[in-house]
Amino acid sequence: MNIARWVGVIVLLGLLARAEVPELTALVPQATGYELIAKLDPTAYAGSGYTIDRSEILGGDVKRIGYLLKLTDKQGELSWVFAAMDPFITDIARLGMPTPGGDIFQDYVTNLEVFSNVPAIKTGAFPKGNVEIWGCNYGGTNNKNIPGATSAFDFGDQPDSNGNGNYGCLQVHNYEQKQVVLAFNKFTAGKTCDLGIGNNTDVEANFGGSKTPNPDWTFSSSGQNYQQAELFIVAKIDNLTVKEVVLLDGNKASLTGTLDREQALFAPGEEMAFNLVADFQGQEPSNDYFITWERTGDDGVKDSGKAKVGPEPLVIKTSLDRPGFVRILAYLVDKNGKRVTKKVMRRGKEAQENLFFDGGAGVDIDKLQGVPEPADFDAFWAKQKARLAAVPMNARLDEQPSKDPKVKIYAVSIDCPGPRPVTGYLTVPADAKEKSLPVSASFHGYGTSIQRAPSGGSDTSINFSVNAHGYDLGQSDDYYKAFFESIKSNGQGYAFDPVQNADPETAYFNGMALRVMRALEYLKSRPEWDGKTLTVGGGSQGGLQTVWAAGLDTDVVKASAGVPWCCDLGGVTLGRITAGWRLPYVEALNYYDPINHAKRIPTSCYVDINRAGLGDYTCPPSGVAILYNNIRGPKRINWVQGSTHGYVPPKAQTFVLEQK
Structure with missing residues (x-):
């Protein structure tokens, strides 16, 4: 085992030895026996990702899931809420932040417990609640018919049917009390993400100055109101195990695509072959990685697939029967569908970017024309x-x-x-x-x-x-x-x-x-x-x-x-x-x-x-x-x-x- 792996094991065993989350027990003394799955700063997540991520190295039987959100405003006042529930998913590796195109959890949960220092929050034990957790875009339609939810963005919304977009939300709701318990949305926005405890009632903190703010903080950009923010994802786990995991470093990997010809031009019906290569540059991750892809085109046809990364390129074959273009959009993902990212600089600031390929080819493009121009x-x-x-x-x-x-x-x-x-x-x-x-x-x-x-x-x-x-x-x-x-x-x-x-x-x-x-x-x-x-x-x-x-x-x-x-x-x-x-x-x-x-x-x-x-x-x-x-x-x-x-x-x- 190399030195980096030994260091990883020592750090992980140190985390395991705590068997508590001190930030949680300091606020909720009775919340003992929880293991830290992940920790992050929502206002920096877009650029820095997790502060701690243990989702890949812990194993066992999940008995309870919890979320602790701590928000410190510009005046130094701390607001916090902790929500715990019976598990809606038992795979620990899928308990982290959702990703675009990945898991969509829109589920009722049982035995909801809520603790908070925010007066408006209803605390105590409740038979049921619900969660809305996904990495894609969403609308306000109450497609699950959650009792009391409306067409506004609240505790009953509608994720994009194809998992498109990257706005994202992680929300816990006490729907029987018509209350949003906690919300973190707009994952890619950094300081202007959506953050809130309880229902949003602030008209000013709402995109576009709407007189009816969205209860779940969607479009509020309220992250800018806090000098510090912390989100802890925790779980009670029986038969706990810890394993050594070597994850892929996206900063040292790439996903590229090429055509097997010298021009990206084809005849109608002619086969196109896109060769996609994931290069790990000598890394040997413990788990398998995959390429997910989607084919769209000016013919309206859609196709998609997923293939395990191996020594040979992934070949995607398609065609187009009319003048226009085909688009192939692909991502490198882990075994849970989470997209692999790398750090990039945007406008002088560090940010996370997916490893992707977005390309295509054309058919009879010299025959393409637009709509008629104005007569005058x-x-x-x-x-x-x-x-x-x-x-x-x-x-x-x-x-x-x-x-x-x-x-x-x-x-x-x-x-x-x-x-x-x-x-x-x-x-x-x-x-x-x-x-x-x-x-x-x-x-x-x-x-x-x-x-x-x-x-x-x-x-x-x-x-x-x-x-x-x-x-x-x-x-x-x-x-x-x-x-x-x-x-x-x-x-x-x-x-x-x-x-x-x-x-x-x-x-x-x-x-x-x-x-x-x-x-x-x-x-x-x-x-x-x-x-x-x-x-x-x-x-x-x-x-x-x-x-x-x-x-x-x-x-x-x-x-x-x-x-x-x-x-x-x-x-x-x-x-x-x-x-x-x-x-x-x-x-x-x-x-x-x-x-x-x-x-x-x-x-x-x-x-x-x-x-x-x-x-x-x-x-x-x-x-x-x-x-x-x-x-x-x-x-x-x-x-x-x-x-x-x-x-x-x-x-x-x-x-x-x-x-x-």
């Missing part, structure tokens, strides 16, 4: 250009500090029709001569990040980093927080409100597109511009803006659009896979759909779609394929296998199409 598409945009021409540019430049003496940096504001001006940061070579330089504009992805001044730039070209929203530059964090709240519409994030989008001139994208055109006008007005080279680029929402720019301004000579957003929004009406994060479709959005702007890109402009993910369902492959099809001039697209919107696998299989 060109007239609409002629009108918007007339609006633009009626407002003088009136550019204002405020020079910023530069660490490079060869480059000058300016904060720019340019008048524009619509609610706000064009704003952004411009970099100009210090010794620029008249008519000597190329110019470029870059556009940003969706979000509420704050644009700050760069420290330098190119000394051979003029570059304009264009803000998508036209907000004031160089302001306080409070200003930007208030700004992003102000651009919401009907409780929706910007651009997502179908009411606002029903009229193309009130759509949020209208002002954004006007700012794109005005930014290019300004660049072309610079005396240093060589009169020939105007390039544009961006990813996601920036890719959307890039296509607008190339379609609305004939002087653009190169457009580099990565994972372009909002392509083929109307595809949802044609049965295509549209499972990702997308705007609710209304016909007026066709004026902004890049597949229609692509038709207007002149043949003098080279368009490079530098990444299109075959597993990206924020920007579904079908929509990006239609965008490519509609470009009349020189073009290139780089299809990346296993790539989602924000993830590119190491050494990913790529498939490039190009027309010169």
